[in-house]
Amino acid sequence: MPELPEVETVRRGLEPHLVGARLARVEARRPDLRFALPENFVARLTGARVEALDRRAKYLLASLDTGETLVVHLGMTGRFIVETAVTERPGAFHHRAGADDKHTHVVLETDRGARLSFNDARRFGYMALIPTAELAANPWFAGLGPEPLGPQFDAGVLAAAFKGRSQNVKATLLDQRVVAGLGNIYVCEALYRSHLSPERAAGSLKPAELKRLVEAIRIVLEEAIEAGGSTLRDYRNADGDLGYFQHSFRVYGREGEACVDPKCRGVVRRFPQGGRSTFYCDRCQR
DNA sequence: GCTGTAACCTGTCGGC
DNA sequence: TGCCGACAGGTTACAG
Numbered sequence: 001m002p003e004l005p006e007v008e009t010v011r012r013g014l015e016p017h018l019v020g021a022r023l024a025r026v027e028a029r030r031p032d033l034r035f036a037l038p039e040n041f042v043a044r045l046t047g048a049r050v051e052a053l054d055r056r057a058k059y060l061l062a063s064l065d066t067g068e069t070l071v072v073h074l075g076m077t078g079r080f081i082v083e084t085a086v087t088e089r090p091g092a093f094h095h096r097a098g099a100d101d102k103h104t105h106v107v108l109e110t111d112r113g114a115r116l117s118f119n120d121a122r123r124f125g126y127m128a129l130i131p132t133a134e135l136a137a138n139p140w141f142a143g144l145g146p147e148p149l150g151p152q153f154d155a156g157v158l159a160a161a162f163k164g165r166s167q168n169v170k171a172t173l174l175d176q177r178v179v180a181g182l183g184n185i186y187v188c189e190a191l192y193r194s195h196l197s198p199e200r201a202a203g204s205l206k207p208a209e210l211k212r213l214v215e216a217i218r219i220v221l222e223e224a225i226e227a228g229g230s231t232l233r234d235y236r237n238a239d240g241d242l243g244y245f246q247h248s249f250r251v252y253g254r255e256g257e258a259c260v261d262p263k264c265r266g267v268v269r270r271f272p273q274g275g276r277s278t279f280y281c282d283r284c285q286r
Numbered sequence: 287g288c289t290g291t292a293a294c295c296t297g298t299c300g301g302c
Numbered sequence: 303t304g305c306c307g308a309c310a311g312g313t314t315a316c317a318g
Contacts, residue, residue: 003311034294034313058312076311077296122295124312167289176313183311232311275291277309
């Protein structure tokens with residue numbers, strides 16, 4: 001499910017409930033997600049105050065006053081469901097669908113009356129507790145490429161990362177060491193908007209094409225965040241609402257349809273690339 | 287070192 | 303209606 005825009009939407013939804021709040025009750029309903037939960041997970045979190053909630057690539061980072069950071073990756077189907085306390089009934093929460101089903105694996109209750117349920121059907125998501133001072137050196141973060149919406153991401157950076165690579169540009173953009181946070185959907189959309197074929201060797205892109213690509217990546221991500229992300233099957237934001245960017249897809253999921261550009265007579269095709277579906281227009285992407 | 291593939295786990299959808 | 307196979311937003315280990 002979640003690529004950068006969806007994770008950022010979740011972060012924005014959780015921020016008002018978490019930042020400044022203390023975790024009054026923590027419940028782990030199983031010992032593992034994709035990986036085993038950290039040792040003494042519940043004890044290390046209970047009573048901790050959340051000082052900040054940030055995002056790096058597709059990771060959510062909750063800095064705690066204990067000197068540790070709770071790292072959360074949503075995997076493919078991970079989501080947080082926020083329920084608020086019923087004022088007149090202490091300990092009760094306004095129920096929200098999915099908050100308490102068999103796929104709810106971790107529950108966090110804050111001293112501000114919010115209950116956050118981490119629900120992940122496929123359990124590709126994971127959580128870790130890492131000393132905040134060691135975060136940058138952690139293998140999950142040390143090798144990450146620049147944030148695509150940050151000031152460090154430009155055509156020059158992409159040129160350096162692409163240099164000499166014979167791998168196709170689609171797979172290269174999915175490599176989090178090249179640029180952090182892109183996934184299958186937004187890579188397809190960005191390549192379409194920059195009129196680049198997903199099959200081009202990354203190292204073959206010319207400076208003007210790289211510039212177009214950087215611009216397209218930025219615009220697609222910004223528009224998606226503005227729309228609250230994309231909801232295909234499972235994704236919902238922290239308030240349980242759907243994202244709307246899927247209505248703006250120009251190629252993703254549109255196999256067999258005419259190219260959205262009225263001047264182009266192409267058709268959207270789909271083919272497997274690196275085990276994932278790539279969608280592209282067979283005429284205007286070269 | 288680079289590249290492609292399989293695997294992780296579960297749910298959904300389409301075809302028969 | 304029920305069964306089966308294909309496919310799904312991510313990441314990583316491994317083989318070539």
